[in-house]
Every structure is written in structure tokens, then in C-alpha cells.
Amino acid sequence: MTRVSAxxxxxxxxxxxxxxxxxxxxxxxxxxxxxxxxxxxxAPIALNSGVQPSTIDALAAGRRPPELGEDEAALFELCRAVHDRQIVPNAVYGRALQAVGERGVIDAVGLCGYYAMLAAVLNTAPTGT
Known part of the structure; x- marks a missing residue:
């Protein structure tokens, strides 16, 4: 677990x-x-970090946020491809690469994987019901 925490x-x-x-x-x-x-x-950390309330609301409702900046839109499409298709089309990768650079793309995909792992663990744990 130490390596996961790191x-x-x-x-x-x-x-x-x-x-x-x-x-x-x-x-x-x-x-x-x-x-x-x-x-x-x-969600509160995102709000304090500059994510727009309308973006948070749209994500909570399962919708694509309507007013994303170029970098946000590129990462939204990248993350959706990772989660929904498990493969990233070249055009989506290229847009993300242009928006946040190679290290940014790798870190974004790493965040998707890391938080998916945590979500899987949390969704598996008994809820007390």
C-alpha cells in the first residue's frame, strides 16, 4: 500500500x-x-482549484459540461475515452497532447487509473446496510 500511496x-x-x-x-x-x-x-477541492460550478454540476448529473476551456475539453474527452472505451483515439490523444503536453497526458491517464482503482475498492467495501 506504500507504493500506491506514493x-x-x-x-x-x-x-x-x-x-x-x-x-x-x-x-x-x-x-x-x-x-x-x-x-x-x-468536489469542494475542485471548486477551490478553479473548476467552475457549472462544470461540477454537469459532471454530477452525468452530462458533458457545456463551457469547458480548451484544456478541460481535451482532458474530458481523454478521460471519457479511457473510461468508456479503454482505448484513446489518435485525434483525442493529439488534442490532449497539444493542450497539456506529454507528461500532462500521462499524468491524466494515471489519475484516471489511480482513482478508478480507489473507486473499485470503495465500491466493493460493505456499506453498512
């Missing part, structure tokens, strides 16, 4: 992505996995 620390606090973009990726992943705990923890 990966999470890197992805959250030392990634190539600005906190606003990291938190956006985390919310996209939490929404995809219907992971309420991750959502409840990260």
Missing part, C-alpha cells in the same frame, strides 16, 4: 497538471464510477 501523492501534488485540471480528472473518474466518497471529498 503514486497517489505524486499524481495529486506533483503532477504536470495544474490542480484545477487534476481535480477535473478526479471528478470525471468519480462520476464515471459513481463513487460518492471520492466525489464528496474532491
Amino acid at each position: 503514486l497517489g501523492e505524486y499524481l495529486r501534488f506533483r503532477s504536470a497538471l495544474a490542480p484545477r485540471l487534476s481535480e477535473l480528472v478526479i471528478l470525471i473518474t468519480a462520476a464515471h464510477w459513481r463513487q460518492q466518497y471520492e466525489w464528496d471529498v474532491h
Whole structure:
């Protein structure tokens, strides 16, 4: 678990992505996995990091946010491809690469995977009912 924690620390606090973009990726992943705990923890952090309230509301409702910046839109499409198709089309990759650079793309995909892993664990744990 120490290595998993180290990966999470890197992805959250030392990634190539600005906190606003990291938190956006985390919310996209939490929404995809219907992971309420991750959502409840990260929605306020995302808001404080500069993610627009309308973006958070749209993600919570399972919709594509209507007013995304170029970097946000590129990461939204990248994350949706990772989660929904498990493969990223070249055009989606290229757009993300142009928006956040190679390290940013790798870190975004790492965030998708890391928070998907956490969501799977949390969604498997008994809920007390």
C-alpha cells in the first residue's frame, strides 16, 4: 500500500497538471464510477482549484459540461475515452497532447487509473446496510 500511496501523492501534488485540471480528472473518474466518497471529498477541492460550478454540476448529473476551456475539453474527452472505451483515439490523444503536453497526458491517464482503482475498492467495501 506504500507504493500506491506514493503514486497517489505524486499524481495529486506533483503532477504536470495544474490542480484545477487534476481535480477535473478526479471528478470525471468519480462520476464515471459513481463513487460518492471520492466525489464528496474532491468536489469542494475542485471548486477551490478553479473548476467552475457549472462544470461540477454537469459532471454530477452525468452530462458533458457545456463551457469547458480548451484544456478541460481535451482532458474530458481523454478521460471519457479511457473510461468508456479503454482505448484513446489518435485525434483525442493529439488534442490532449497539444493542450497539456506529454507528461500532462500521462499524468491524466494515471489519475484516471489511480482513482478508478480507489473507486473499485470503495465500491466493493460493505456499506453498512
